[in-house]
Amino acid sequence: MYKKFPHYLLATTLALLSTSVFAAADCKVYPKEEWASEDTLKEALEAEGYTIKKFKVDGNCYEIYGRSKDGKKVEIYFDMKTLAIVKAIGLKD
Incomplete structure (x- = not known):
């Protein structure tokens, strides 16, 4: 179902980390x-x-x-x- 994890999105977003710790994430609702798959995401991150x-x-x-590859908490x-x-x-x- 899921073809390829967008690695460039992860790298770009982590480079521009938000400082707003208390604001909730606004995720779209899907059935x-x-x-x-949770496993797809876990495997890609690892x-x-x-x-x-x-x-x-x-x-x-x-x-x-968890921690980034640099050892920083995320x-x-x-x-x-x-x-x-x-x-x-x-x-x-």
Whole structure:
């Protein structure tokens, strides 16, 4: 179903991390049968060098807490259908 994870979106978004920690991510609503596989997202992130500490469904978003390949803490929200990044936050260690 899902062809290829948009790696350039992840790199671009993480380069421009939001400083707004408390604002909720605004993800589009899709029927569950249209959601991309959680495993697809996890595998793509791990292939990019991310370590996932926590993966969850948050409202209408997939959300991960973990570390970037540089070892920095991140919180990232993804669109459940396209797996595009909706919001990314760099967290202080």
